[in-house]
Amino acid sequence: MKVFAGHLPGLSRDDVEWREATFSAWGESVKVMLPVLHEAQARALCADIRAHAGARLKTMEVARIAAAIDAAIARLLDRDHPLRREAERLLPVVTGYDPETVRLGLTSYLKTFRLPQLKRFLAEDFGNPGVLDAFEPTPKGGFVRAYGPELLLHVWAGNVPGLSLWSLICGLLVKAGSVGKLASAEPLMAGWFASLLAEIDPEIGACLAIVWWKGGDAAAADIFLHEADTVMAYGSNATLAGLRARLPVTTRFLPHGHKIGFGMIGREALDSRKAAAVARLAACDVIRYEQQGCYSPQMIFVERGGPVSPAGFARHLGHELAAAASRHPRRRLSAGDAGAVAAWRNAQELQALDGAATVLGGPGDPWSIVHVESPEPLHPSGLYRTLKLVAVDSLEEVPALVGRFRHFLQTAGVAASPERLHRLAALLGAVGVTRVAALGGMTSPEAGWHHDGRFSLLDLVTMTEIERGAELAAEGFAPYVD
Amino acid sequence: MKLKFRDKVILVTGASRGIGAAIAKAFAAEGGLIIVNYRTSEAAALSVVDACRKAGGEAIAIAADVTDSQAVAAMAERIGQDIGRLDVVVNNAFAPYRFDPEQRQRFPEISWGAYRAQFDGAVGAAYAVCRAMLPLLDRGQGASIVNIVSDLVAQPSIPYHDYTTAKAALIGFSRNLAGELGPQGIRVNCVAPGLVHPTDSSAATKEDVRETLIAQTPLRRLATPNDVAGAVLFLASEWSGFVTGQTLHVDGGLVME
Known part of the structure; x- marks a missing residue:
């Protein structure tokens, strides 16, 4: 059994070099083909994602993005959908978790990303999620708007099925062009989710890519680390320290270490x-x-x-x-x-x-x-x-x-x-x-939780404020000024 | 160590998957010669035969719809010709049934035909198999018949009317047969599992139903096919040589009688 991982908009399967990884458990084995991009491909991909996000994602209302995520999640929750069936079949073999744990875990996890939960998640961090779409008035006077990164890099780790969706969805909700690096121990869910999104709303699908490089391949990592303006990374403190050391000082780094x-x-x-x-x-x-x-x-x-x-x-x-x-x-x-x-x-x-x-x-x-x-x-x-x-x-x-x-x-x-x-x-x-x-719910954080005590969405954005003074000053230059 | 079923011949009906397959393999691991009966799933039955051989036993697969007395007679003839005798019969096959607590039919919706189909699948099949195999069982010593029923008879946690009624009738059938065959040295007993997981038949039973059952079960889990096999092997062995006409519940203590 052979399955291709990742999501590479603009690249065809033949353009890319693939590395084979074999997983075995429960008496079955799966060959997962992982994409290995050349430097030029990686740079071009990052540039494309950044450009598409700037032209499309940034101009969309957050409601459209949430609706597309909801539609993709609905398919993954549907036990008769081919991708869901594939997930139930392959993830136990790839991760080694027993099939029942995978099946139940997927459902309890995915249902925290339905539309009502996404809305709660947005409200949790922003109060008024309208700030993601336009300047909104603030109680202190003036206006404020939230901007997500142009290019957000996710570096995933571990083998808990679908963990990658968490940060990927956070990035999408703040309209960030996203490039995710697959965890070698669970290299499937992120690509499946991205391809579903691309099928549901191709404009959104063009704004995210799911890639892979071999752990420890500093040259490959550096290309992505230098292209991104925000990096959200998971792993051991040693891995995180290694990543941080190679980041440009202006890049925002959001690490999630072992707990x-x-x-x-x-x-x-x-x-x-x-x-x-x-x-x-x-x-x-x-x-x-x-x-x-x-x-x-x-x-x-x-x-x-x-x-x-x-x-x-x-x-x-x-x-x-x-x-x-x-x-x-x-x-x-x-x-x-x-x-x-x-x-x-x-x-x-x-x-x-x-x-x-x-x-x-x-x-x-x-x-x-x-x-x-x-x-x-x-x-x-x-x-x-x-x-x-x-x-x-x-x-x-x-x-x-x-x-x-x-x-x-x-x-x-x-x-x-x-x-x-x-x-x-x-x-x-x-x-x-x-x-x-x-107790009994430790492994199922609720929708909108604060991962490691942080604001999952707020940490990703920068706020642009129109000060009250600027507003007042502008009045002086109005064509209708008396 | 002497294997418990060395040189014994065991017929397991409906043995191509689930509980029947587990019973067949358990007998094989104790050295038995297993007749893996199946209706249509030839590939699955052959893989059970293969697993039986790997487990240390011998096995052959014979197709026969156990509700069809002619097919059963043909199976008996073949066993008679090829092997010449039978020591244990396990009536495990049952009429197709979907155990789905949410979609189950309620009493007013169930036709008499549905009852009849379950009755045919449970008692009718046991009747056909026992009648056809009796001459072969007579030639063995300490022969045993084990019929698979359900703990739903004692406690219908979910009222699957037609299925459970037929299984209740099978218990009555077994007690009568035990009374008649006892003097000939043939024992007849039943094994009554609780919800068995995982099997194809129980796949539609939702998580919360399983959780509720588990919470009420002293041993805190559902039955597995191997749990059922253990009880069947006991009732087929000389360890239960003075036990007949009984129903052994294999449900973690959910039902105590």
Whole structure:
């Protein structure tokens, strides 16, 4: 099976050199053809996208762009659409996530980009989204209009299916000509989405391109990095530092580095009835995307004092992970990943030897939980359904335990009463947490969320203001002046 | 280790996919000779045969519509000629049915013909297969018949009237047969799975229905084809040598009787 990745308006398939990447999982394999552009092609493509965006996208009303995105998303949500079927078939093979996780994850993710959600997203950042179309009056006097970048470069990473759509849609909503660089680990969704958009509204389709270069190929990267006026990039801090070092000083750089998420479960959520249900929600967060999302939990803090103890909760969670494995099987791990999981388990078992920890799940099980009774600071797990449960006397201790990771914090999944939710959120926000989610919803940020605490659309634009003084001065030059 | 079904001959009806295929492979992994019965999906049946051989057993595929007594008689004749006996019959095939909680027909909309079709597919098929295979089963020792029913009989979480009524009748059919064949050393039991996932038949059952079922199930998941196979193997083996006329629920504790 062979599939071509990317979206290259103006270039035919024969014009381009293709590099083959083979993915295998679940007993199938897929050959993905990745485009490798020559320098001249890359420069011409960037120039075309910039020019098309200037001539077309910039003059469109944002409502038309949102409608086109909505139409493309509707097709991807339609389980009978050929592209959706292709996505359900190929993404499990390419990413290694089980087919059910991919199918359910796609739907819950894509539905956050329907028209009402896009409108909410625009209103969230702009209040009056009309500023994207024209100068609008401001309360302080004068007028203001928002301008997106002429050429926005996205550098994607990771293998969570469709993650690229997030920034791509942000760029389109602010009318930026967009060039996206595919993540080698999930090189399909962005190109599919772009080609759907091009089919629905060819004028919009001409304003975005989806490209690829080999990670570490500085020469190829430099062409795009120098053409763009804004760069939104995902990846490790080392990758991001490498990109930033090569950017012209005037280029705006919006990095999204690796993050660590965690869960918190209050004693009020640990009674005989609720504990099992909460364990199920926590298991769902652990299983979805094998803890590889920036929002996934790496550790869960469990409060003592409820009818179900932290040790009892660990048993519940262990059973939920075991039960879920038939429906959401973990992929066969690569040697490297299996090594990381084994190393994590070994470290926990060492701790268990002196009685400080209890390890649940055997080496052959597709999950492991370790439960400790003394407080421990936040620490990354071995991924792939490995999790540490830390018992605490009070959830109020948790901010101090996670605070040293301030620059890596993002999502906290909290199960607690309303009053405590607000009290804890205040403490968590102060140490750097930017998203407090419901347990079970950690991997599904809601429409219009502030990714890493930033304004996803506002960060992309510059505001042009007509000052009140300019308006008044202009009056003096009016033909009707008395 | 001695394989549990070494030298045993097992007929599994509707074995080209889903639960039937899993049952066939499970018997093969225990050394059995499997007759993979199918109606039309020859390629799928041959791939099950292949998988059975890879699992360590032997297998042949025989096409027969189990509601057609002539086709079933022809299948029995071929088994008689080629192998000469039968130790286990698993009546797994059932009339096509779409398990779709949202689009299911409500009682006033269901024709008597729909009931009859399900009755033919469940009891009619078991009747035809048991009658035709009985002479072959008689030659074995400790023969066993296992009929696949449904836990919906005990608890109709979703009222699939025609399907479930037919499965209830199959339980009655099995108990009577157990009473009559017991003195001949042939046991008859039923396996009653809950919603089995993944199978083609359950594909239309939506996520929230699955979630609701899982939340009510003590073991917190849905049945898999292999779970069903485990219970079938138990009821076909000498481990259940003193068990007949029973219905074993394989639904994670959703139904307790």
